[in-house]
Amino acid sequence: MGFVIYLDHAATSWPKPPAVIQAMKKAMDEAGANPGRGSHKMAVQASRVLFGTRQSLASLFAVNNPNDIILTSNTTSALNLAIKGYVKPGDHVIATMVEHNSVRRPLEYLKRTAGVEVDYVTLSPEGELELSALERAFRSNTSLVVCSHSSNLLGSILPVAEMGALAEKHGAVLLVDAAQSAGMLDIDVKQMNIGMLAFPGHKGLMGPQGTGGLYLSPEIELEPQWHGGTGGQSEAPEQPDVRPDRYEAGTPNTAGFAGLQAGIEQVRAWTIEKVYRHEWELSQLMLEGLGSIPGVELLGPGAGKPRTGIVSFVTERMDPAMLAFRLDREYEIAVRSGLHCTPLGHQAAGTERSGAVRASVGMGTSRQDVQTLIQAVKEILA
Incomplete structure (x- = not known):
């Protein structure tokens, strides 16, 4: 399934x-x-x-x-x-x-x-x-x-x-x-x-x-x-x-x-240019939506900057593992939580103790998929 x-x-x-x-x-x-x-x-x-x-x-x-x-x-x-x-x-x-x-x-x-x-x-x-x-x-x-x-x-x-x-x-x-x-x-x-x-x-x-x-x-x-x-x-x-x-x-x-x-x-x-543009636009939508949720801290480059289709975030209101678990079980949204096999990256970001939730998009991801994630995070953290 x-x-x-x-x-x-x-x-x-x-x-x-x-x-x-x-x-x-x-x-x-x-x-x-x-x-x-x-x-x-x-x-x-x-x-x-x-x-x-x-x-x-x-x-x-x-x-x-x-x-x-x-x-x-x-x-x-x-x-x-x-x-x-x-x-x-x-x-x-x-x-x-x-x-x-x-x-x-x-x-x-x-x-x-x-x-x-x-x-x-x-x-x-x-x-x-x-x-x-x-x-x-x-x-x-x-x-x-x-x-x-x-x-x-x-x-x-x-x-x-x-x-x-x-x-x-x-x-x-x-x-x-x-x-x-x-x-x-x-x-x-x-x-x-x-x-x-x-x-x-x-x-x-x-x-x-x-x-x-x-x-x-x-x-x-x-x-x-x-x-x-x-x-x-x-x-x-x-x-x-x-x-x-x-x-x-x-x-x-x-x-x-x-x-x-x-x-x-x-x-x-597809062309590399189209792939990058698609993923970048979805990442910007995700940054805007998740960034509007109180208590959510976004990692990585800010809005408008070059980046690949990865958006990681943390919140003091819930452990990343629990948030990812609830997204999976309650909303059937698959994301990744933890240290992502890059403890050095988490040290750079200052999240080595908590880890983070990572959402990453692909060519099959739609704007509606991203909107559904944003709404789900809002509901879980409400």
């Missing part, structure tokens, strides 16, 4: 376009073999499915070579591959105070096990970054800058291109976590000075869960994090040198990536 009003798109977009489900079924019916593990027709067709998805992703992110797109199971696996595969013992890494645990935990692991130094640049409570603060954080051994393109708590958007230029100036690489921006914001890896881009398939790209990827600049080599069968160079005891095989050991989610390609093509048909 589905929710009447689904406002948790920042976690996973839903419902999926019909073409996504159709593409997955077609792949299961006609390309159900292992890609790259045989020369029979079904195996070849499975390989074509994966390459077609790489081509769609490369076109979306302005990547020259589709084989520089490494297919993964989600953004988290892409970030782990990028961080653990690139950072060396004794390196210094710069991140920000809005990072998801998918960035923070690998970095803290490397601090503990490899003597890596990490600084988290402070942001404003609204999630805005001063580039001068970032520049002051660089050291002679800074190898990597990691940033969330858009905060999954605040909806704020970081100046990725400028951050990439600073990283290049100081001899470092920029890794962008596009969990909340892929499919919602324009991304050009070359123009934005992005060395590595981690992204999900199941959020703004409208694909199924269990899909994601990592763009890897041709100038960057990583230490593989998985070792095993790739279907090629099977006689070698080490992982192949060729991309993408070097980073993709094991049988992939072929049907899932078929669905992802269909999702990407749907986003391209």
